[in-house]
Amino acid sequence: MAARTGREFLNGLSKPRELWVGDDKVSDIVSHPAFAGAANTMAQIFDLQHQARDVCLMPDPETGEPINASHMIPRSRADLERRHACLRTIAEFTVGLMGRTPDYMNVTFAGFAGRADEWAVNGNERGASNLVAYQKFLARNDISLTHTIIHPTIDKAKGDVPEPGNEVALHKVADTAHGIVVRGARILATLAPFADEIAVYPAVPLMAGTDAYALSFCVPMNTPGLKFICRDSCATPPNKFDHPLSSRFDEQDAFVIFDDVEVPRDRVFIDANLVAYNTVMATGWYPNIMQQTMIRAQTKLEFAYGLATRMAEAINDASPATRQMLGEIWTYAEFARAVIHSAELEAFEYGNGVWFPNGPPLAALRAALPTWFPRVAEIITLIGSHNLLAAPTQAQLADPKLRPLIDRYLRGAGDLKAEERAQIFRLAWDFVGSALASRNELYERFYLASGARNYQLAHVLAPKDRARRLVDGILGAQPKVVDEHEVLERRKINLPGEIRR
Template sequence: MIRTGDDYRESIRDGREVWMGNERVHDVTSHPAFKPIVDIRAHIYDMAHAAETRDVMTYTDPETGELNCIANRLPRTQQDWWDKRRATDLVLDHAGGVVTRVGDETIGEMWSLYDGQDVLNEVDPRFSANIRTAIQDAMRDDPFHVSANTDPKGDRSRAPQDQDPDMLLHVVRETDNGIVVRGAKYETAAAYANQAFTKPTIANWGTDEMSDYAVGFILDMGAPGLKFICRSGFAGRAPATDYPLANRVDEVESMVIFDDVEIPWEKVLFYRHTRAASYIRSTLHRYSAFAYVQRTLRFADLLIGAALWNVKQTGLERQQAVQEKLAMLACYRETINAHLTAAIAMAEPSPGGLLMPNQSLLYTGRVAALSPLAEMMHLARELCGGQICITPDAAAFENPATAGWLGKFYSINENWVADDRRKLLALARDLLNSDYAGHRLTFQLFAQAPPFAHLAAVYHNFDYAGPLDLVRSVAGLSDKVLTSKGDQA
């Protein structure tokens, strides 16, 4: 059954070892750096029960008759994807900003492995049974599920065996109950999640066909031997009146240390199977890219709204140069929207019998969303003007010694008084200029892979046959020159 927010909070009070700076965090649900984002994730759970939101957030399982979370439902129809998109939009509305690691974007990685059950069966049929069980458990138990990809890596010019072997997560021994792993992973939201799909990031396995590094499993975040070493959070550093996004939607990353952690056999999805590891790397974002790109669409809306309100409150929206820049932001936004919409409208069957977004349109949409993101942020920054970096904090607007002067110079007319203008400038500063803004930009560019990998995904999923056949026909080339797939005959 779907859980409540309190159920979720209680589930992560499991004694896990969480560190931030020199502080041991004993309860992430109440710590200032974690509480805001934990509260948002708890609210998402409560939305599944609230009368005004539950119809969007849930569906009734036809076999059990129970309500389940729509985000975890296996996608089999176009309507499933429309429902998922609508639910994510509602979550972002309630969050009041962009939250990425809340589960709907990471569950799709498991669907990719569901599509590869024949690959898993090559080594051990138990592994394909385990992925089916893991997906059923996610639909039934509604855990907060995240993803673990990135390792510390070490010297990337050398094989992991030729340096400290712990630089990449690997199996150190087997037991009757499962496998024991050692190493580290970077994970967003790990310290306050229930479980993670943990897998390797190696691209080239060479001749190492049975590597101890080729392992994937479902990790219980309360397992003995785990340590969470977190970056310092943005929440609580400065007042929320000055940094509303940093204090509300910051998602804390952790280096998760695996100090000989035992993974039960029933949670192992592949092991010593480089083909399975390569398969999941090549198909990892088949579904999850949709949720990421949808969040970039919402980020584009924030850019447009912040920029447009800033030019409207100073009366500049009628200037042609301003309108042209706003139109560029609108084109950026609608390009993302068009790719998402078309990816659903032209969805295609997956190898495992699911319905996946049209892969070419989804991956080209991701490039269209992320490649110009820094440029679009700077365009919004230009439209907001220089006052987003020089406006005093809220305390100065409340200080009797300075409030009068700031009230005078920040009030424009009876509609735009100083307090509203300060709030708008504070939001724009946090969206575009703050530490949180810089972190958000980097996270968007690298959360799924570096930009070159985005282009590689486009290359491998675009259908080149049409353009090749067209030019062959127009030029009158012989059939001996090229096959329809571009291979030399």
């Protein structure tokens, strides 16, 4: 099939699935008011790859058919630059508000397949082979893939991983002639209503004796026994003037129940193999996926800076306090740009001929974002003040009796018309004050672990040789000589289990 169009994507959503939102068991994803806006946005993203084909499409290495560049297994620094251009194009379309567009999982599985040697440990050669085959299927059929990797929290005092005998966490219950049967639950499948398939793969390492929970696989969303319970919808009616973001970008999140789901043998990547489960995410996964997600974050920060600037201009706010806050947002965006550039410039081969960006700069940026994004929302709120609550709707502007009054009393500074001012501040409210804004702030605080865990990770990954040498110089200690090979090995990420998420 190769790269799909938006229409082909929407047709794929017609397959029935057990999915609930609010009071509804949804039978038609495309037309349901909770999903219609984001479904249309997703279709536009699939069309975008054809409109920007020089940037977003590349030939499949084996078939020559056009596939999205996010499926690329990078084997050079130039490949990472090529992929960057595609990821940035997709991120700009949603101004960074959709964190789980299909390119996220495309990049993830390209990284997994590129390091299939890591997945083949401890006798897991068949699982690794299945994974490589699935990644080709994912790319060549342009599948929209979601994932669910976290065990549900029932009793926080018992930790983040299941103990033996835990019936809630996803686990294997049987072998069949065709595969395995799994039961339990996982969270949180972002993009679930708009996915063709769902992936399960490792997160926090498991403890000894929990082999039944050591699973990785992919299955279609309509697989018997799969059930999805969506959070309350943040979607609003399809009016881009009144709701420019929440009418388009609610990517949804779902709790996933596996009610005795049979997984075909060729879709199983880890089958109760604890050693493989606990090691495959420890090296290349982090810097690989961080390229995608940090490009998205940078785009969102740049959008926020542009929005805040337009707000200030709309009311001619050139006060020192506002200029300082605008400069603060720009600083975050510029730091993000510089970090990504540095990580890509310092990319190297992680093994098996696969290149990923340098991990520590990306780890530092990821640790800062859960603080930066709430602060950005606070700044936009402070600049907007009461103006965020005084932005007429499109219908109010269309009222012949109201419009002259709105034009007189709600115009912007200089020659900015009331309609333009309303549009700017309604956009700002949708970014910081709507239900979607609250969901997105929660997302930025906790996706890929909390800020606290990421600061711990940043410390673990931080290169320490130069810092220690500077201290040792003052203490009068003899500096240690480190050869180039040792430096390269230290640059490779080895995520500690307690903070890997």
